Amino acid sequence: MNTSRLSPAWPASTVANGDDTKEPGHSQESAAAASEAQNDYIDFDWFNFGTLGFWFPWSRVLLVVAAALFTYIALLLVLAVCLLSEGQRLYLHWSHKTGIMVALAFSVTATAILSDIWSKEWKTLLLSLQVTAPFLHVAAVLLMVILSWPIALHFFRMNKKVRQVAVLGLYLSVLFSLYLVPLGMYSPCIKEAGTLGPAPTLIGHRGAPMLAPENTVMSFEKAVEAGGEGLETDVTISYDGVPFLMHDSTLKRTTNVADVFPNRTHLDASMFSWAELQQLNAGDWFLLRDPFGTVSSLSEADWSQAQNQSVPSLAQFLEVAASSGRLVLFDLHKPPYGHPYSQSYINNTLQVVHAHINSSQVLWLPSEDRDLVHAVDPELQQTSGEKASIQELTDGHIIRLNLHYSTMSQQQFSKYQSVNISTNLYVISQQWLYTLAWCAGAQSVTTNSIHILSSINKPLFLMTPEEYSLMWILTDAVSAFLIIAVFIFHWWRERGLPFWSGSRQTHENGPYSKFRTELSDVWSISSVIVRPDLRSAPSSPSNPHLPTITEE
Numbered sequence: 215m216n217t218s219r220l221s222p223a224w225p226a227s228t229v230a231n232g233d234d235t236k237e238p239g240h241s242q243e244s245a246a247a248a249s250e251a252q253n254d255y256i257d258f259d260w261f262n263f264g265t266l267g268f269w270f271p272w273s274r275v276l277l278v279v280a281a282a283l284f285t286y287i288a289l290l291l292v293l294a295v296c297l298l299s300e301g302q303r304l305y306l307h308w309s310h311k312t313g314i315m316v317a318l319a320f321s322v323t324a325t326a327i328l329s330d331i332w333s334k335e336w337k338t339l340l341l342s343l344q345v346t347a348p349f350l351h352v353a354a355v356l357l358m359v360i361l362s363w364p365i366a367l368h369f370f371r372m373n374k375k376v377r378q379v380a381v382l383g384l385y386l387s388v389l390f391s392l393y394l395v396p397l398g399m400y401s402p403c404i405k406e407a408g409t410l411g412p413a414p415t416l417i418g419h420r421g422a423p424m425l426a427p428e429n430t431v432m433s434f435e436k437a438v439e440a441g442g443e444g445l446e447t448d449v450t451i452s453y454d455g456v457p458f459l460m461h462d463s464t465l466k467r468t469t470n471v472a473d474v475f476p477n478r479t480h481l482d483a484s485m486f487s488w489a490e491l492q493q494l495n496a497g498d499w500f501l502l503r504d505p506f507g508t509v510s511s512l513s514e515a516d517w518s519q520a521q522n523q524s525v526p527s528l529a530q531f532l533e534v535a536a537s538s539g540r541l542v543l544f545d546l547h548k549p550p551y552g553h554p555y556s557q558s559y560i561n562n563t564l565q566v567v568h569a570h571i572n573s574s575q576v577l578w579l580p581s582e583d584r585d586l587v588h589a590v591d592p593e594l595q596q597t598s599g600e601k602a603s604i605q606e607l608t609d610g611h612i613i614r615l616n617l618h619y620s621t622m623s624q625q626q627f628s629k630y631q632s633v634n635i636s637t638n639l640y641v642i643s644q645q646w647l648y649t650l651a652w653c654a655g656a657q658s659v660t661t662n663s664i665h666i667l668s669s670i671n672k673p674l675f676l677m678t679p680e681e682y683s684l685m686w687i688l689t690d691a692v693s694a695f696l697i698i699a700v701f702i703f704h705w706w707r708e709r710g711l712p713f714w715s716g717s718r719q720t721h722e723n724g725p726y727s728k729f730r731t732e733l734s735d736v737w738s739i740s741s742v743i744v745r746p747d748l749r750s751a752p753s754s755p756s757n758p759h760l761p762t763i764t765e766e
Contacts, residue, residue: 276324283317290314298364337620338647344401345646345675348682351395355693358389362697366704389697396686402624402653403675404682414651415658416667417444417543419641420461423662424508426516427500428468429459430523434534441668444541444577446640446660449528451549451559456488457528457566463547469494469525484549488527497523506662528563532570543577543597543616543638543660564591577614577638584610597638601626604633614638619647619659627655642667649673 262272290313294304329336343350365385372378421433422440434445448461465471465486466479474493478486497520501509512520528544535542546563549556560583567576573593580587581598588596588611597614598607601621612635619639627637639651640660648667651659653676661667677685 279320280324283313283320286313287317295361295364298368341620341622341650342646343399344650345403347399347401348396348675348685351392351399351686352689354392355389355689358385358392359693359696359700361385362700363704366701369701370704370708393690396682401675402650402655403673404677404679405653407678410653410673410676411655413670414639414648414656415443416441416664417446417541417638417658417660418442418664419446419643419660419662420448421445422664424506425512425665426520427497427523429461429526430496430520431526431530431534432497432516432519432523434531437664438534438538438540440665442540442664444543444658445531445535446543447531448545448547449563450484450547451553451555451562452488452491453485453554454487454489455555455562457559457563458488458491459526459528459531460547465494468499469496470498482550484547484553491525494525495521495523496525497521528566529570532567535575536571539575541575541577541595542571543579546580548582560587577616579616604629604635607635608633616640616660619651622650622654622656624654631655631657645670645674649675 262270290310297304362385365381369378369381372381418434418437418440420428421430422436422442423433425436425440426433429447434447437445447459449457450460451457460468460483462468463482464480465483471494472479475486475490500520501517504510509517532542534540546560549559555562560580564587567573568591573591574595576594577597578584578587578594579597579599581600584596587594592611595613596611597616598610598612599616601615601617602610602612607615607630615630615635615637617637617639619642622639630637636657637655638658638660639656641662642648642651642659643662643666645667648659648661648670652673659667
């Protein structure tokens with residue numbers, strides 16, 4: 215493709231659209247921290263790494279602490295239910311009260327901090343309900359069945375009608391709400407038989423970053439081996455005009471720049487020449503920090519290969535894709551003000567593309583000067599990172615959308631597909647999220663776990679509306695029967711009535727004799743014997759022997 219129509223002084227533009235954006239006016243250092251904070255690995259750990267300057271698996275520590283605290287609370291709840299089911303009063307020791315307050319403070323603080331930093335992740339929680347809600351509904355109803363035992367026991371032992379009405383009213387309100395919850399549930403995986411489309415194709419996010427250092431030749435080769443149909447990366451222009459691969463705005467996270475150029479660690483990556491970039495190691499960090507916990511599974515050969523990875527050029531990346539016939543998708547970062555190629559970086563990038571790969575294999579994501587780029591090379595697959603009306607997309611020659619998975623919408627995907635606009639979702643690395651994308655009709659997904667998702671042959675959760683309705687009705691009907699049976703049992707037992715014809719229950723030697731202790735009423739399961747107290751004084755008309763109740 216002839217690029218003579220491209221002016222060397224390409225119009226100024228902002229950072230190309232992708233999963234990272236930078237606002238003008240920020241310093242290079244703050245931009246670097248923001249870029250690292252938005253990385254798609256263990257966000258919390260990378261955020262602290264960019265802030266504190268050293269690596270530590272903080273997320274694992276917090277997960278262990280959270281698991282310990284919530285396990286402790288769960289055990290207390292189980293113990294409380296057991297005691298209540300036997301009619302015991304609850305006396306909470308001061309140490310347990312302290313433990314509960316610590317768990318509560320930890321939960322509130324962690325939720326507040328994470329909500330402030332990653333508020334958009336709440337959308338992920340809502341999406342997860344589209345897969346888990348049917349099973350959570352069954353679990354919640356089962357919990358209500360279990361709670362019916364202590365609630366029924368105390369209901370029939372309460373002396374005040376007001377308390378009885380309050381307890382029973384609250385319990386039934388929650389129960390009936392759970393029974394009706396499925397009316398408001400939505401999941402794209404509840405659909406008519408035969409309407410499920412093909413599985414989304416997989417695009418390796420910076421290659422296969424769970425199997426090799428991200429944005430290295432090894433990583434892209436691993437993605438191809440794992441069955442990826444496309445390769446995604448991030449392109450920056452070196453100080454001498456060579457497009458190379460780097461996600462962050464600085465080099466300190468994924469290279470040993472601190473060792474080679476200790477005084478330049480906070481400089482923008484584009485301020486290094488290609489010769490300087492070739493001096494850096496781009497693989498040691500992966501083996502040292504083990505971002506996905508997968509390093510231990512590497513073979514000796516893979517370990518050695520990862521250890522010797524360097525920063526690749528865009529040309530090297532395109533050669534891997536061209537030789538394997540894979541699609542390519544990349545973000546294009548604009549160099550900072552004063553960079554020699556800040557006005558012509560798109561021109562440089564297109565020249566490399568035309569020299570190393572067929573244009574039809576390229577999903578062109580940068581939005582700047584899109585019309586001019588399309589006029590120069592109409593074979594590029596114009597890809598937008600933003601939703602828009604169909605008219606706007608067709609006017610912009612858009613044939614593919616690259617959207618964050620939180621914007622997932624079955625209706626919109628279907629609408630776009632009707633005019634031959636396909637949808638790619640990023641970054642999907644969990645099996646349940648891939649299942650949702652499949653059911654919603656996404657054509658492709660960008661993923662870190664390409665070797666895992668490629669082995670999925672069917673959605674993890676898929677049922678017809680009729681099957682779901684049957685599941686809902688059976689759950690509610692069986693639970694209602696069990697709860698009614700529990701309440702009848704306790705009513706019958708409290709009244710001291712026989713449970714079947716011919717049975718006999720007495721207060722003297724029956725299995726349900728009731729006696730009072732200092733703490734509460736409990737039911738004695740043992741038999742009792744009435745006998746005189748031999749230790750008492752000799753009987754007399756004024757002080758006769760009185761029978762006492764003892765257990766055996």
